[in-house]
Amino acid sequence: xxxxxxxxxxxxxxxxxxxxxxxxxxDTYEISPATKKLVTDYAKQIGYKPNPIALSLKERRSKSIxxxxxxxxxxxxxxxxxxxxSIAYDKGYHVIISQTHESYEREVINxxxxxxxxxxxxxxxxxxxxxxxxxxxxxxxxxxxxxFFDRVADEIVTHKVIADNEKGAYDxxxxxxxxGYKKIAHLxxxxxxxxxxxxxxxxxxxLAYHGIPFREDYVKYxxxxxxxxxxxxxxxxxxxxLEDKPDAIxxxxxxxxxxxxxVFKNLHIAVPNDMAIAGFSNSDVLDLFNPSLxxxxxxxxxxGRLATEMLLKIIEAKYPIEEFEKKILxxxxxxx
Amino acid sequence: xxxxxxxxxxxxxxxxxxxxxxxxxxDTYEISPATKKLVTDYAKQIGYKPNPIALSLKERRSKSIxxxxxxxxxxxxxxxxxxxxSIAYDKGYHVIISQTHESYEREVINxxxxxxxxxxxxxxxxxxxxxxxxxxxxxxxxxxxxxFFDRVADEIVTHKVIADNEKGAYDxxxxxxxxGYKKIAHLxxxxxxxxxxxxxxxxxxxLAYHGIPFREDYVKYxxxxxxxxxxxxxxxxxxxxLEDKPDAIxxxxxxxxxxxxxVFKNLHIAVPNDMAIAGFSNSDVLDLFNPSLxxxxxxxxxxGRLATEMLLKIIEAKYPIEEFEKKILxxxxxxx
DNA sequence: TAAATCTATGCAATCGTTCCCGACAACGTT
DNA sequence: AACGTTGTCGGGAACGATTGCATAGATTTA
Numbered sequence: 001x002x003x004x005x006x007x008x009x010x011x012x013x014x015x016x017x018x019x020x021x022x023x024x025x026x027d028t029y030e031i032s033p034a035t036k037k038l039v040t041d042y043a044k045q046i047g048y049k050p051n052p053i054a055l056s057l058k059e060r061r062s063k064s065i066x067x068x069x070x071x072x073x074x075x076x077x078x079x080x081x082x083x084x085x086s087i088a089y090d091k092g093y094h095v096i097i098s099q100t101h102e103s104y105e106r107e108v109i110n111x112x113x114x115x116x117x118x119x120x121x122x123x124x125x126x127x128x129x130x131x132x133x134x135x136x137x138x139x140x141x142x143x144x145x146x147x148f149f150d151r152v153a154d155e156i157v158t159h160k161v162i163a164d165n166e167k168g169a170y171d172x173x174x175x176x177x178x179x180g181y182k183k184i185a186h187l188x189x190x191x192x193x194x195x196x197x198x199x200x201x202x203x204x205x206x207l208a209y210h211g212i213p214f215r216e217d218y219v220k221y222x223x224x225x226x227x228x229x230x231x232x233x234x235x236x237x238x239x240x241x242l243e244d245k246p247d248a249i250x251x252x253x254x255x256x257x258x259x260x261x262x263v264f265k266n267l268h269i270a271v272p273n274d275m276a277i278a279g280f281s282n283s284d285v286l287d288l289f290n291p292s293l294x295x296x297x298x299x300x301x302x303x304g305r306l307a308t309e310m311l312l313k314i315i316e317a318k319y320p321i322e323e324f325e326k327k328i329l330x331x332x333x334x335x336x
Numbered sequence: 337x338x339x340x341x342x343x344x345x346x347x348x349x350x351x352x353x354x355x356x357x358x359x360x361x362x363d364t365y366e367i368s369p370a371t372k373k374l375v376t377d378y379a380k381q382i383g384y385k386p387n388p389i390a391l392s393l394k395e396r397r398s399k400s401i402x403x404x405x406x407x408x409x410x411x412x413x414x415x416x417x418x419x420x421x422s423i424a425y426d427k428g429y430h431v432i433i434s435q436t437h438e439s440y441e442r443e444v445i446n447x448x449x450x451x452x453x454x455x456x457x458x459x460x461x462x463x464x465x466x467x468x469x470x471x472x473x474x475x476x477x478x479x480x481x482x483x484f485f486d487r488v489a490d491e492i493v494t495h496k497v498i499a500d501n502e503k504g505a506y507d508x509x510x511x512x513x514x515x516g517y518k519k520i521a522h523l524x525x526x527x528x529x530x531x532x533x534x535x536x537x538x539x540x541x542x543l544a545y546h547g548i549p550f551r552e553d554y555v556k557y558x559x560x561x562x563x564x565x566x567x568x569x570x571x572x573x574x575x576x577x578l579e580d581k582p583d584a585i586x587x588x589x590x591x592x593x594x595x596x597x598x599v600f601k602n603l604h605i606a607v608p609n610d611m612a613i614a615g616f617s618n619s620d621v622l623d624l625f626n627p628s629l630x631x632x633x634x635x636x637x638x639x640g641r642l643a644t645e646m647l648l649k650i651i652e653a654k655y656p657i658e659e660f661e662k663k664i665l666x667x668x669x670x671x672x
Numbered sequence: 673t674a675a676a677t678c679t680a681t682g683c684a685a686t687c688g689t690t691c692c693c694g695a696c697a698a699c700g701t702t
Numbered sequence: 703a704a705c706g707t708t709g710t711c712g713g714g715a716a717c718g719a720t721t722g723c724a725t726a727g728a729t730t731t732a
Binding site (some may be wrong): 053054062071082089096113117262265285289 | 339385387388389390392393398407408409411414415417418421425430431432433435449452453454594597598601619621623624625626
């Protein structure tokens with residue numbers, strides 16, 4: 001089958017020892033220029049490529065990082081992944097992507113899978129159904145570098161990169177208020193997710209700033225984050241069944257925003273006439289939507305880049321890192 | 337840092353040799369039941385996990401497969417990836433995804449990257465800018481198992497899985513014709529891509545069947561497959577500038593379809609009144625589009641599953657495979 | 673009773689690479 | 703002349719796991 005050429009082949013062919021060949025290829029000072037040239041020329045000629053598996057075994061690292069996201073089909077995550085790859089490939093790291101599809105079980109499986117596969121570190125955005133993070137905590141305690149982005153876990157002390165969710169939510173809600181809506185509901189994913197908490201907070205602040213009282217029954221949770229159409233539909237039907245039903249909704253997620261639009265379309269509720277919507281979304285075909293969607297856009301690509309830079313900094317650190325930071329990037333409101 | 341427990345640790349702790357421990361864990365017949373129990377119990381207790389890197393070195397395989405697609409943000413590919421993962425994880429294989437972003441250079445880099453990282457096989461959908469496939473041919477000749485899906489290369493003799501592109505194109509074009517349009521243009525990606533050729537053929541057959549003459553100037557190519565807005569815009573402007581300009585377009589790609597809609601929106605051309613569109617797309621938010629898009633949907637998930645099954649069959653074959661097949665799956669036309 | 677067989681285990685090679693030592697020239701220094 | 707330096711290179715252990723072969727003792731067979 002596939003017989004790759006090794007350092008041993010070169011040594012034999014040139015009548016040298018493997019140590020000498022290895023050193024020549026790594027350009028060590030103790031090898032004479034003549035031998036070096038001999039070896040490198042021959043290596044190039046027969047197409048020698050160092051075996052990364054052997055390297056990994058020796059160096060006790062795999063030069064690969066694992067990424068845990070809910071799903072790559074989500075625009076936010078696919079953009080973040082582009083950012084992650086741009087840094088990782090630059091530094092010679094492989095990126096192994098795994099999807100949780102918002103399921104806690106799959107998250108546990110994937111995380112352990114990646115860890116056992118000896119990734120050098122993990123970039124994690126929690127699934128919407130994850131409240132217990134002991135699977136990550138135990139790995140982190142054992143020394144596996146982890147950096148969170150987007151959906152973070154405060155219980156684990158490490159670097160985190162997020163968008164300014166509170167400000168984004170504040171902007172979106174304020175936009176609805178300034179457009180004349182007073183009865184603004186809030187549709188979000190699971191309550192324990194960091195992004196949910198932050199966005200709820202921004203929503204509340206906007207209401208408070210404009211003197212609108214907060215109503216608990218105006219907030220609906222979808223633990224599956226828009227993955228289940230029925231869940232989203234139920235939440236919206238409940239809102240519409242309220243005595244004093246809302247005239248606008250601030251939606252706190254990408255998948256949830258599109259899901260929400262689908263539900264209104266199916267229920268024949270006119271947007272924005274009967275119901276105005278503003279939501280978080282990084283989709284780049286939003287312009288084509290009808291009804292259109294005013295959206296908060298996160299710098300996903302940049303978040304991916306930053307998170308990866310921070311992770312590689314931990315991985316390649318000679319001494320254990322003591323100081324960790326949480327980077328918060330600005331969001332943009334696109335009015336449509 | 338992170339000190340994983342090895343077979344050696346177990347051996348030392350139990351006063352056995354590493355061979356005995358290894359055999360006990362692998363449940364070999366020559367080990368006494370007592371020793372076996374002793375070892376497995378202790379292994380579980382201290383949380384022993386075999387080191388996959390060492391295994392890879394020994395067994396000369398990595399239990400991972402590489403996937404090469406243009407981009408994960410594309411609905412078709414993200415669905416195909418879900419299918420790929422469903423099979424791969426089941427069989428204990430890791431999936432390493434890499435994106436070409438339709439660039440030939442990145443494809444070459446990624447393919448070599450994956451190969452040097454010793455993946456056991458490759459699932460490839462060619463980038464739209466790839467016409468020379470020697471980078472894949474040489475690896476395939478050396479014995480690396482490759483299965484193509486979606487965008488295939490006929491020069492390489494191996495398994496292939498595709499949708500029935502010709503039939504899908506025929507259906508979409510026929511739909512436009514049956515809707516009363518007579519002057520139907522065709523917007524597609526690069527001319528050498530297998531899907532382009534197949535879809536062009538279906539388009540031609542539909543025209544011929546309905547007695548409409550084929551016009552060369554009604555076919556426009558976008559080698560970047562919709563990645564460059566300007567390219568798509570130019571193509572459409574050229575069509576609109578024709579003396580006898582078309583009244584409908586059959587678009588041959590996912591990204592191209594949405595790109596096309598954007599262009600029309602920006603050019604203030606009403607769809608479908610001024611221009612009707614039918615195209616290939618696997619997006620699941622198409623219902624929200626305005627103008628809406630009649631689309632050909634491919635069984636992407638199933639294509640991913642099939643391609644993976646075939647790849648694993650090659651990888652795990654004891655004897656070289658002689659017979660290869662090209663599986664063609666049916667498409668569905670969704671009229672909107 | 674001696675030889676043959678069986679049982680349970682250890683030794684050592686292997687995968688590809690790196691790197692600590694040690695060897696041994698050819699110098700230069702007292 | 704004896705010793706230290708420097709420049710080049712090879713031997714071999716190590717990384718973690720598997721496995722063919724050897725071997726100890728126990729058991730069965732002739």
